[in-house]
Amino acid sequence: MKRASSSPPIVAKALTGVTGLNEMTGGGLPSGRTTLLAGGPGSGKTILSLQFLVHGARHCDEPGIFVAYEEASSRILANADGFGWKLTQLQAENKLYFVDAQPPPDLVLAGAFDLSGMLAALEGQAEAMKAKRIVIDAIDIVLALLPDDVSRRREICRLHDWLIQHELTAILTAKSGGYEAGSLMPQSFGFMQFMVDCSILLNHSVVMGVSQRNLRVQKFRGSAFDEDEAPFLISKRGFEVAVARTLGRVDANVTNERVSSGVARLDAMLGGGYFRGASVLITGFPGTAKTTLSGAFAEEACRRGERTMFLSFDSDGSEVVRNLSSVGIRLQPYVDNGTLSIISARTISGSAETYLVRIKVLAEEHQARCLVIDPVSTLSKTGNELTAHSVAERLIDWSKSRGTTLVCTSLLADMGSQSEGGSPLQISTLADTWIHLNYLVQAGERNRGISIIKSRGTAHSNQVRELMLSDTGVTLADAYTAGGEVLMGTLRWEKESAERVSIELAEMAAKLKHVRLDAEEAELEVRLKSLQTELVAKQVEKALLTRTSESQERELALGRGRMAEMRGADPAHPQ
Template sequence: MKASIPPTGGGNKAQEPVLLKMGVPGLDDVLGGGLTAHRLYLLEGAPGAGKTTVAIQFLREGVANGESVLYVTLSETAHELQGVAESHGWDMKGIEVREMLPAQDALEPDEQYTMFHPSEIELGEKTLRILADVDKIKPSRVVFDSLSELRLLAGGSLRYRRQILALKQFFTGRQCAVLLLDDLTASDQDLQVQSIAHAVIRLEQLNPDYGASRRRLVVTKYRGKEFRGGYHDYKIARGGLQVFPRLVASEHTPPIKQTRIPSGLVALDDLLGGGIEKGTSTLFVGAPGTGKSSVAVQFAITAARRGECAALFIFDESINTLRTRCDGLGMGLGPYIDSGHIRVRQVDPAELSPGEFVHEIRLAVEQHKATMVVIDSLNGYLNAMPDERFLIVQLHELLTYLGQSGVATMLVGAQHGLIGMQMQTPVDASYLADSVVLLRYFEDGGEVRQAISVLKKRGGAHERTIRAFSLDAQGIHVGAPLRNFRGILTGVPVPIDGVRSPS
């Protein structure tokens, strides 16, 4: 029996439209809450984009709410639909499936139409069968899969448009929400249904030169409803389709209190003017091996010691390598990972879409209450983007969101080159970060040494000195200011008055 939909509002207040949940994680957020009841919608995408999966999830959500639902298939058999459901661990219980496929005897030469066009016979027959099933089942949700068959049977754009308009009028009078699937196999893009539908959702699949396929969706139209525009990444995994809504930082503006977070190293905190502030971002930049990641992890360990949660997203090394490296520095990362105070996510740029990466960060902040996020490194983050020119825009939105959430963000950026003033960074994020910490190699007495300095800090005053920096089995060491050298940042400094700087 069809579930009754309770009225909303009361008195003289205007009633809010009833919204139907899609049953697809993240998609209701994109749609502004779901699909308005008793309307006709279009879901389009190339074969393999996930239309059938979304359709089944949409109907399963209706079944879970006690509604009567109908799946009308004009191209796939019920057995094939069952196979799709089983691949996700679902059953089709509660979903009425009606096959509108040609009979086997249609292959016989005697059964081929010679005097009439198929649209004059088959279209009318199938339409009558569909209408009879709807009157019998009285569904509140109906899926048509797919429009390609109706388009071919109609034989012309005028007849096709009139057929869709008639179906729309029929279902609206019977309080049905109709989801039409279109596989875009027509030679020319057909805008007939787009103009008729109440909302249009398009699924796209991108195939980069290397790595897994990237999928994204866009809502091109939704009459009388605010929705989240732009492209949103999604993936198809066992359990169905999952959408990662585009991050809009302006929607997350809780008040935060500016407090300093220490690193646990007195000299480093002095260099940073007491530490870093909550809700700010810090960029550690330097040549490979200068200790950028180690300093970022030091802040994360200090936060874990205070009982807070820190989230590390690493692109350039494995979790085992990270643990081994930290053990070699006496930092003991393992116990904090095991206790859950430090959560490490190894990111494969070839497999993870930018939208899913942002979704993982949001989960760390909103579900696991992470107060610190480390992205190591920006170079890997750059490679995770399908199109480089959008990296800075998305990074700006991400940092704004984290800042408004009171999260201290650590960014690690590796420069090209080892020594000299011609060091280059693949992406310049220094103007986005609130603080910039520079680590450099320099030559001294036949040895390669390291130096650390703070170039920028919006949260307050900081030291202008360049300090000695080193790593050993006892951990991180920040030494005294290198006042007896000139030209340290060139990589080949000159001693002043022939006196060497202390270590």
């Protein structure tokens, strides 16, 4: 007997065209099966469903039908114009068809009511246009017309069987009150959750005055799926789901290429600058020059001809240009030639998810190779505390996937503590390079210090340097220590002056000692020559004395011999 395979059947899936939803479901909605899409008012049910049809008609050669039970098709078309889907073109090409099925408000039912007539009409239309997808929007409207639960269950089963028989990939939308089991929809409609092959819940709530939208895949028969809640946004491109990085996804390309920070001595501290495509976090208290450092990076990137976007949550673009020009950073020429785009988001409010989508869209439109966000801690404003960290993580992940070098500043709010600490978003562990700026108050002065807390993949300086700003630019000075205390500003200048004076005195003392030694050496040389001359004279004198004595002795000997000869004495008997 042939042994049955233990592997589960493969469920065919239909791509949705919704960013992130395909990743959550492992490839899309179940093809040829039914998906229930439930959510409260304004949660995006109609937009997601319509986007599903548009993607199928335009990119998958799968024409679709939209059955509208709640809103007229003319209004749906008008509302969808803002997304750029060109629905009228798809209608003209017979790839998209709208059915208006709204019951009149004064409808009075007389006799039996069922879906047979509607299904017969849909069958003819589906065969005529070879439809593969269908959306029945607000199915709860038609179910409410039925007199009892038995009738509702009968008609839902009839609809479900009809969809399966015609192998249509279907979405049924229904109203719900939230994620709670009892509030999905009226209790009499709840059996639909068990009948469909896939169930997706949409939630739209307001947290501390900030709109939050979330999506959760509740079930998906025959397929693995992401069960966690995921935030979503309705943007000008439609429905977008923000999903986190999944296990097994291909890593982003990495490179050993370096890009300058815009400050030469900081590049030296980093071993050559930032890595291309890295994420850089600059933390510090107000006024520590976070914006200045990020502006120096933006200017240097523009000098290289790299398109750069500078997003400021604190100032208008013109103010950023003016303020940075006071420290020698000239951004206006690059704004004028289009290399640099400065986006002001001051006073703009909204959810962190909205910020993320807007940042991504603007950066992609500008084709930014480098991106500055000043400060990224704005994402954690009131109402976004629960989602800000996730948004920051996905921002870094997105920038890495595009090879964009990301420089973010983060404001530390605790002025009472001068500790380095983490950012409010707690993304310091995700950043590749973490630069911290702080104050040092000494002798009535407040001076800026800079240190590199970490820089992955490269050796980096562990020293604290003084960050100095002037109209000629940004420089770093060595910090001096005295008795274990770091000196900056005037105290550092005094220390440097004292060291210069000490060095000069030491040099003068060495020169004087050198001259004195030269004099003593010369004196010794003179004395040595004098002694050498005296020695030679004594040697000559000694030699003369010796020769004189020898000469005298010879003369005496010769004289005695001559005298003896003259006396004629006997040589043997001298007198």
